[in-house]
Amino acid sequence: MSIRLFDTVTQTLREFEPRVPGAVGMYVCGPTVQSSPHIGHLRSALTYDLWRRWFTYRGLTVTLVRNVTDIDDKILAASGAEEWWALAYRVEREFADATNILGILPPTYEPRATGHIGDMIALIERLIERGHAYATDDGSGDVYFSVSSWPDYGQLTRQSPDAVENDEAAVDRAKKDARDFALWKGHKSDEPETASWPSPWGHGRPGWHIECSAMASRYLGSAFDVHGGGLDLRFPHHENELAQSRAAGDDFATTWLHNGLVTVGGKKMSKSTGNVLGLGNVLAETDWVTARYLLLAAHYRSPMDIHDGAIAEAAAAWDRVRGFVQRTAAAVTDGTVVPEAFAAAMDDDLAVPIALSVLHDTVRAGNSALDAGTDVTSHANAVAAMTAVLGLSATSPNSGAAHDALSVLMERLIAERNEARETKDWATADRIRDDLDAAGITVEDGTDTTRWSING
Numbered sequence: 001m002s003i004r005l006f007d008t009v010t011q012t013l014r015e016f017e018p019r020v021p022g023a024v025g026m027y028v029c030g031p032t033v034q035s036s037p038h039i040g041h042l043r044s045a046l047t048y049d050l051w052r053r054w055f056t057y058r059g060l061t062v063t064l065v066r067n068v069t070d071i072d073d074k075i076l077a078a079s080g081a082e083e084w085w086a087l088a089y090r091v092e093r094e095f096a097d098a099t100n101i102l103g104i105l106p107p108t109y110e111p112r113a114t115g116h117i118g119d120m121i122a123l124i125e126r127l128i129e130r131g132h133a134y135a136t137d138d139g140s141g142d143v144y145f146s147v148s149s150w151p152d153y154g155q156l157t158r159q160s161p162d163a164v165e166n167d168e169a170a171v172d173r174a175k176k177d178a179r180d181f182a183l184w185k186g187h188k189s190d191e192p193e194t195a196s197w198p199s200p201w202g203h204g205r206p207g208w209h210i211e212c213s214a215m216a217s218r219y220l221g222s223a224f225d226v227h228g229g230g231l232d233l234r235f236p237h238h239e240n241e242l243a244q245s246r247a248a249g250d251d252f253a254t255t256w257l258h259n260g261l262v263t264v265g266g267k268k269m270s271k272s273t274g275n276v277l278g279l280g281n282v283l284a285e286t287d288w289v290t291a292r293y294l295l296l297a298a299h300y301r302s303p304m305d306i307h308d309g310a311i312a313e314a315a316a317a318w319d320r321v322r323g324f325v326q327r328t329a330a331a332v333t334d335g336t337v338v339p340e341a342f343a344a345a346m347d348d349d350l351a352v353p354i355a356l357s358v359l360h361d362t363v364r365a366g367n368s369a370l371d372a373g374t375d376v377t378s379h380a381n382a383v384a385a386m387t388a389v390l391g392l393s394a395t396s397p398n399s400g401a402a403h404d405a406l407s408v409l410m411e412r413l414i415a416e417r418n419e420a421r422e423t424k425d426w427a428t429a430d431r432i433r434d435d436l437d438a439a440g441i442t443v444e445d446g447t448d449t450t451r452w453s454i455n456g
Helices: 039-057 073-079 084-101 117-129 208-220 231-247 279-283 288-296 310-327 340-347 352-372 377-390 400-422 426-438
Strands: 004-007 012-015 023-028 061-066 133-135 143-145 181-186 204-206 223-230 252-259 262-264 304-306 441-445 450-454
Touching: 004 252, 023 039, 023 208, 039 061, 039 084, 039 223, 039 252, 039 262, 039 279, 039 288, 039 377, 061 208, 073 084, 084 279, 117 133, 117 143, 117 181, 117 204, 117 208, 117 231, 143 231, 181 208, 181 231, 204 208, 208 223, 208 231, 208 252, 223 231, 231 252, 279 288, 288 310, 304 310, 310 352, 310 377, 340 352, 340 377, 352 377, 400 426, 400 441, 400 450, 426 441
Parallel strands: 023 061, 023 223, 223 252, 262 304
Antiparallel strands: 004 012, 133 143, 143 181, 181 204, 441 450
């Protein structure tokens, strides 16, 4: 085994060496729950679901932490007449439902920011003690990270500290440097009392960046293997996370992964342009497995565009696989080992497009074997293993007690149809086939046998 990952910090492919042999600690930035999730959020969650599945396939025990940012400027701004915490919980449930629909495995831990205020305060105190943070002297209760105190600031995005631009508009709140970012925000009179917690600097709430640093170290320790998230989080969020964690004395993440963003019709998703695409929009045109296939088909680091015809293309590709799975359900004996070419692609920074080409090549070869009447067991096993790793449902509807009962009826109908064909009673043979087709059952005549399957 030699898994390679593309590390954002070094901009190189690196061989993965877990800090603890046989185990992987992953932290992934989850949703900021101020509005319903769109497919960009879901593609990110799916990316790290695939990484988790592949690490697991390679025999590693994975601890995956995906946080929920449930207190933030955006949440307070979006809540309107609704309580901010009610909005946050409602949207959190929407995100969870969407990930469940797409077959994304639940994280090992899914901490909420509001449940870890004490951890954040403790981390801020460490930064102040080390001279990397300061409380303002204007009575606001704000605490800032001092960018100038950390020479390695800009390491993640490969920019010098002097070139970094201010990432917040509130430069008038007694910052010492416009580049400094908030660790703690003093409570303001126009904010709800419920959105503040006591601290050594007065009532207030945490800044966005400190939340992830505190939660990552709480669940994974001061050093862990992988930190992931969308490309749009590199700056300022991940840059600030890295700086404050290292400045506090933590090694933090060894490798940083970032998935590419999703556009719709070549344009960034935006409420102002009305092109924000949610999972419901996709599911209105197709099923969940096709939606998952659509979102994983491009390489995870590449940008992805949902254009006219994209869903239909994904459906056509997946239907070829699904059809083979249904035709060969009974032939699967041990679908646990993927082909070497598939494994090599997945080991190479999760090269899913290449892995999918192996999947489709295997399906084509398997269909040829079926048509020729030769043994298809190896192809069926390989496809079952590959679809399982990708989280694409390889379970055919043609299984279980219902299928067993249906089989009895089908055997009788197929026998009647075959008898009609032998006696050249084409009207009866065609009627039986048409009735089955109307019921969603496909009949395929081979040289010696007739196969049937339920349309997926």
